[in-house]
Amino acid sequence: MSWVSNIERGIADTLFVPPYKDLVLHVEYLDSKRYHSEEHYARVKELLKSKFDKLNLSLILSSDNNAFDFLVSNRDELFPGVPVVFCGVNNFSKTQLDTVSDFTGVAEIMSSRDTVAEILRQLPDTKKIFVINDYLKTGRAWEATLRRNLEPFSESVAIEYNENLSIEELRNKIHSMPKGSVVLLGVYYSDRDGVYITYEKLGSLLTKDSPVPVYCLLRFNLRDGVVGGKVISGYHQGVMMSEVARRVLSGEKADDIPVVKVGANIFMFDWQALKKYGIPADSLPDESVVLNEPFSFYDEYCYLVWGTCAVFAAMAILVIVLGKNLIALRRVRSELQHSELKYRSIYDNAQEGIYQTSVDGRVLAVNDAFVSIFGYDSREEVVATLDNVATKLYYNESDRDVLLNAMRTEGKLSGFELKMKRKNGEVVWITVNARKTIGQDGAVIFEGSVVDITSRKLNEQRIIQSEKMMSVGGLAAGMAHEINNPLAVIISSVQSLQRRLTRETSHNVAAAEECGVPFPAIMEYIERRNCSKLMNGMYEAGMRAATIVRGMLSFSRKSESKFVPNDLGNLMRSALGLVVNDYDFRRNYDFRKIKIIEDFDAEDLTVACDVTEIQQVFLNLLKNGAEAMGEKIYPEGEGPCFILRGYRLGDLAVMEIEDNGPGMDKELCNRIMEPFFTTKSASRGTGLGLSISYFIITDRHHGVMEVFSELGQGTRFAIKLPLYEKIDSYEI
Incomplete structure (x- = not known):
């Protein structure tokens, strides 16, 4: 029934909202309109008892008289202690709750008196009002209430109540009623x-095409030509019952909440029925609701009409203002x-x-300087190519994360120095400035500038390396001087031991005899115990150490950057003297285990050079080659x-350093002397050694430095410097 469904809709809209949106609702229909015998109620009672015997309920909601009476009689047995909130109870009296507790709710108070008063006002010629109710329990309750409410009108109009007729008989009676x-x-x-x-269909069946006006007291009967009245709404009954239920669920006792007796009723009429019986719509009570009223554009959209007029007026004013602004806009x-x-x-x-x-x-946009810095041909190529700067522009992708983090936290980044890649893969040092802003389409973008600082970085590294070499040179000089003194004592002491233990001088013989030992016996002991060999080894080791110390002193001696004549072969041998004792178990090489083949031309290879710088180049190439060979596994x-x-070679002196290490491919050969490029791990190299060596040979000494290599075939470096006789001045 629409009455019941409207009550349920009111419950859903009012009760099942926070904090009660998760309530579980169990719905049981008595169906007592069709089945109302005692046996039916007994069966319902047994069914409910079996279904809800083990279920703890918080609240019972009840709709209409039959359900209310059933709960009054059986609540304490079926649902002991569970509060009840009811609605739709006609002819309600407080005495109905005398035998029960925890009952409250909303009484269904019909507005029959207000409806009949409105009938007599609208149709003053009315002589008789025929009231229709069925002979079920609810119908009898309604008739009893109507008789009480309409008693005051009995002197001004005849009020007749229907007998217990069949539907057909009742319909015929309505269609035979006289005018008035x-x-x-x-x-x-x-x-x-x-x-x-159903109520709705049966009401329509009785009153459809009625020759006399039909009024109603329930909202669902307002159809098929019924004029209207002050009607009861099932939806509002459900809303009011739910409001009371929320109070009970929040902790109030049902007995402390008075039964609501003011119904949610409103005057409601059908426009077509009003027109049929000549009842003006403007004569209806205030706040009446008129259904099926013809559409009036102005009445429905009066605000829109006036708003449109206002808009046109504003537009006229705007045209004038825009005309003035247009002149200013052109300027x-x-x-x-x-x-x-x-x-x-x-x-x-x-x-x-x-x-x-x-x-x-x-990349969205760049200028020509950006194109030049990164070696592209045009701005369009940059935009088309760099669709992911993290992988295609940044040398280390983690640097992109630094920029993104700065944009998120501060919205800008200044002076961030990092390595980036040019189009050909060459590495350049860049200073980045960036800030977060909004693009023309409203999206967040980053904009800023980049500056190529590769030359500055290279100079910084050169200065650092120079200072490092000066520090190492000073340290080496100090260590060499400190080592020289005990080393001289060791060597002189070994020489004295050799003279006193291996030479049969008069002093040695006399001292031996004083000790009671013949000197030849001492010499025989020394030979048998190999003491002479040990002393010779000590002497040779001391002399070798002295040679190394002299080399360190020579290398660390402060240079005045004055070019002097030197033979490349001698400089190479000097460098070998410094590096020959170098080894590093972590890098898997020992220079003493490397075979050295010298092939120096007998002709003079004298060049004008800075001795320290050329030795630095030779040392760098020898150590790099030794480390590379240490990584190769050689056949037995x-x-x-x-x-x-x-x-x-003509006017040039050439020094070649060739190894039989792992070699390099063509791409690596092309980049090996770039600044900061290295094949070693970060802890083993900076990528500056070969670039500085290249600078020393080409810029400082106006020579040539070349590299030749193939994978698996070793590497050969060639250094070419002008011969001494071709140079007029060597001071730089």
């Missing part, structure tokens, strides 16, 4: 023959064009690279080997 009669429809669900039809546009040309010139001619990128790393019978060649 009015039908007031109450509740009708079943006739005397037990024919059951501003001219100024903007001049400003745009000025800033475009700055943008295009800036020495710094200027860029815009999206948050996900796509082979081992690491250096071939050192010195020869003339």
Whole structure:
């Protein structure tokens, strides 16, 4: 029934909201309109008892008289202690709750008196009102209430109540009523023959095409030509019952909440029925609801009509204002064009690279300086190529994360120095400045500038390396001087021991005899115990250490950057003297185990050079080669080997350093002398050794440094310097 479904809709809209949105609702229909015998109620009682015997309920909601009476009689047995909130109870009296506790709710108070008063006001010629209710329990309760409520009108109009007729008989009676009669429809669900039809359909069946006006007291009967009345709404009954239920669920006792007796009723009429019986709509009570009223654009959209007029008026004013602004806009546009040309010139001619990128790393725009710094051919190529700067522009992708973090936290980044990649893969040092802003499409973008600081970084590294070499040289000089003194004592002491223990001098013989030992016996003991061999080894080791110390002193001696004549072969041998004792178990090489083959031309290889710098180059190449060979696994019978060649080539002196290490591919050969490029791990190299060596040979000594290599075939470095006789001045 729509009455019941409307009550349920009111419950859903009012009760099942926070904090009670998770309540579980169990719905049971008595179906007592069709089945109302004692046996039926007994069966329902047994069914409910079996279903809810083990279930703890918080609250019971009840709709209409039959359910209310059933709970009054059986609640304490079926649901002991569970509070009840009811609605839709007609002819309610407080005495009905005398035998029960924890009952409260909403009484169904019909507005029959207000409806009949409105009938007599609208239709003053009314002589008789025919009231229709069925003979079920609810219908009888309604008739009793109507009789009490309409008693005051009995002197001014005849009020007749229907007998227990069949549907067909009742319909015929309505259609035979004379003029001046009015039908007031109450509740009708079943006739005397037990024919059951829903309230809505049966009401329509009785009153459709009625020759006299029909009024009603329930909202669902307002259809099929019924005029209307002050009607009861099932939805509002459900809403009011739910409001009381929320109070009970929140902790209030049901007995402390008075039963609500003011119904949620409202005057409601059908426009077509009003027109049929000549009842003006403007004569209805205030706040009446009129259904099916013809559409009136102005009445429905009066605010829109006036709003549209206001808009047109505003637009007229706006046209005038825009006309004035247009003149000013033209002047501003001219100024903007001049400003745009000025800033475009700055943008295009800036020495710094200027860029815009999206948050996900796509390059959106760059200037010509940016294109030049990274070796691209055009701005369009940069935008098309760099769709992910993290992988295609940044040397270390983690640097991109540093920038993104700065943008998230501060919105800008200044002076961030990092390594990036040019188009050809060459590494450059860059200073990045960036800030977060909003693009033309409203999206967040990053914009800023980049500056190529590779030369500065290289100079910084050179200065650091120079200072490091000076520090190491000073330390080496101090250590050499300190070592020289005990070393001289050791060597002189070994020489004295050799003279006193191995030479049969008069002093040695006399001292031996004084001790009671013949000197030949002492010499025989020394020979048998190999003491002479040990002393010779000590002497040779001391002399070798002295040679190393002299080399360290020579290398660490402060240079005045004065070029003097020196033979490349001698410089190479001097470098070998320094490096020959070098080994490092962590790098898997020992220079003493490397075979050295010298192939120096007999001709003079004298060049004008800075001795320390050339030795630095030779040492760097020898150590790099030794480390590379330490990583190669040689076949049995082979081992690491250096071939050192010195020869003339025209006006040049050439020194070649060739190893039989793992070699390099062509791409590696092309990049091996770039600044900061290294094949070693971060803890083993900075990538500056060969680049500094290249600088020393090419810039400082106006020579040539070349590398030749193949994978698996070793590597050969060739250093070519002008011969001494071709140089006029050597002071730099």
